[in-house]
Amino acid sequence: MGDVSTQNGTRPRRVGHLRFALLGSGSRGNGLLVECGPTAILVDCGFTLKETERRLARLGREAGELSAILVTHEHGDHADGIGPLARKYGLPVWLTTGTHAALGSAQTSRLPHCRLFGDHEDFAVDTIAVHPYTVPHDAREPCQFVFSDGTHRLGLLTDAGHITPHIETQLSGCDALILECNHDSDMLAEGPYSESLKQRVGGPLGHLNNDASATLLASLDTGRLQHIVAAHLSEKNNTPWLVRSALGAVLGGESRRVEIASQEGGLAWRELV
Ligand SMILES: [Zn+2]
Ligand SMILES: [Zn+2]
Numbered sequence: 071m072g073d074v075s076t077q078n079g080t081r082p083r084r085v086g087h088l089r090f091a092l093l094g095s096g097s098r099g100n101g102l103l104v105e106c107g108p109t110a111i112l113v114d115c116g117f118t119l120k121e122t123e124r125r126l127a128r129l130g131r132e133a134g135e136l137s138a139i140l141v142t143h144e145h146g147d148h149a150d151g152i153g154p155l156a157r158k159y160g161l162p163v164w165l166t167t168g169t170h171a172a173l174g175s176a177q178t179s180r181l182p183h184c185r186l187f188g189d190h191e192d193f194a195v196d197t198i199a200v201h202p203y204t205v206p207h208d209a210r211e212p213c214q215f216v217f218s219d220g221t222h223r224l225g226l227l228t229d230a231g232h233i234t235p236h237i238e239t240q241l242s243g244c245d246a247l248i249l250e251c252n253h254d255s256d257m258l259a260e261g262p263y264s265e266s267l268k269q270r271v272g273g274p275l276g277h278l279n280n281d282a283s284a285t286l287l288a289s290l291d292t293g294r295l296q297h298i299v300a301a302h303l304s305e306k307n308n309t310p311w312l313v314r315s316a317l318g319a320v321l322g323g324e325s326r327r328v329e330i331a332s333q334e335g336g337l338a339w340r341e342l343v
Contacts, residue, residue: 088198088219090246091343093117093125095228095301096333099149102248103129106219108147109196112214113140113226115151119158122151125336133159138185138195141165143229144172156181164193166202168211188324189213203240205230208275216240222342224248231275233243233286242290245342246297248286248331251316252277253307261307277302280316288320297340301331 086107093101100118103126110131115122119305126133139161147170156163170178170186180182181189187193189204189211199220202213207229214237217224228250229322241247258272258279271277278286287298298321300313310330318325331337 080288087264087337087342088217088224088245090217090248090313091104091129091339092299092301092331093129094124094143094250094333094336094338095331096148096303096305098305098333099151100228100302101125101336103131104198104217104224106197109198110135110202110292111140111195111198111217113139114142114148114150115139115155116150119151120123122155128337129336132182133161134160136161136310139163140195140200140215141169142214142226143207144169145209145229148229149177153177153181156183164195164200166213169209169213171211200251201240203236204235206232206234206275207330208270214240216244219342222246224342227278227286228252230247230278231273233278233282234240238286238289241286241296244290245294245341246299247290247295248299248301249283249317250278250302251280251283251300251308251313252302253279253304254312255279255281257312258304258307263291263306271304271307277289277304279314280308284316284320287317292321295335296342297329299331299337299340303330303332303335 088106097255100114102113104111127140160182166186167186189202192201199218201216214227222245222248225244237258314325314328
């Protein structure tokens with residue numbers, strides 16, 4: 071596996087280290103760019119086609135440069151924009167069998183190239199090694215990823231209701247981490263959501279709160295950690311200040327090390343060196 075052809079095989083090859091940027095992060099749309107050399111992966115796309123193109127341009131990229139799209143799960147904030155983008159640019163889409171089934175034929179039958187993978191099955195997209203791992207979330211077969219260029223590892227974790235020993239194993243020793251800090255438990259409890267939505271978001275198959283992410287971070291080997299990015303923040307039930315203080319507390323009080331991926335602005339390019 072892994073012989074994904076690119077649309078622009080003749081374009082000049084960029085060289086360099088593993089780098090990443092976010093188009094945006096949150097319940098109104100997600101998208102993560104991971105690059106190494108000439109390879110460019112988009113993880114999830116929860117934006118309209120026009121908005122995706124605008125956000126890519128903001129990061130100095132065009133959709134035609136993408137090597138592949140990877141999908142973590144079928145929820146709209148991660149998958150709604152995938153069909154239009156993949157069809158317009160002829161991009162291969164990698165997803166689990168369960169995500170493929172959950173999206174249904176209406177969304178998948180017209181995709182130009184579908185690549186199915188199991189959530190314990192490593193694969194590669196050109197120069198980037200991809201390690202999917204399973205997470206507890208209320209979707210059919212959700213997964214998250216660790217990316218590697220053979221030297222550095224970038225771990226991604228959003229949309230997980232609780233931390234499992236499996237998650238800890240996958241994310242330990244990474245050079246960069248993107249961690250969900252969805253909500254502050256007190257703000258969620260006292261906030262505007264309905265009781266049922268509070269229970270879903272705060273439940274074991276919902277989203278990670280700040281304390282759970284901080285506890286995870288404290289359990290990991292962070293000796294190589296260059297970048298720690300908080301992601302998928304709720305706009306109603308969290309604040310960047312609360313996120314920074316929760317994660318900063320387990321980084322020796324260095325809350326300024328915690329970077330925030332926002333819904334509108336995403337996160338500018340970061341490179342692992
Ligand atoms: Zn989500
Ligand atoms: Zn989700």
